[in-house]
Amino acid sequence: MPPTTLRPTRATAQKEAIRRALQAAPGFVSAQQLHQLMSEEGTPVGLATVYRQLNTLAANGQADTISVASGQLFRACKPGAHHHHLVCENCGKAVEVGPPDEDWYQAVAHEHGFTVTHHVLEIFGLCPSCSSAKQDEVHG
Structure with a gap:
């Protein structure tokens, strides 16, 4: 064969x-x-x-x-590079943003006796287009 x-x-x-x-x-x-x-x-x-x-x-x-x-x-x-996102809840558009001050969440974890293994941070809202459309609905 x-x-x-x-x-x-x-x-x-x-x-x-x-x-x-x-x-x-x-x-x-x-x-x-x-x-x-x-x-x-x-x-x-x-x-x-x-x-x-x-x-x-x-x-x-x-x-x-x-x-x-x-x-x-x-x-x-x-x-x-490590990054996070601003995410539009309406259309799904996302913008990459830099990580927050890592000292802050390390300090908070330490204060409560935690050891950080990883973190997740995403910020949700409305992008400018969806926010304008929402304003137009309210005032229209």
Whole structure:
């Protein structure tokens, strides 16, 4: 029996398609939203594959992830410096911001006898566009 030639697998093509779709997404998106966007663009990928690949991208530092009331959201990011986000609760737009003063949370933890192993900080609100639209609704 002759040896088989290795070819890129469908999973690799799907992984790349998911990575590209996440990079094109406008801010944080859920796995379901990304799955729907890909389906609408004619890229059929199973929802379980989208979840699995998004979690792999997050674990490898290629995607940011945040938890919100509706579940986990993802966004493509560049590996590197530690950062946090300002996140619009309406449209999902996100802006990367530098970390807060680490001395503060280390001091608070120490004061209460805790040893910090990691931290999560995301700031939620409305972006300028959504805030203006909300103001227009109130005054319109």
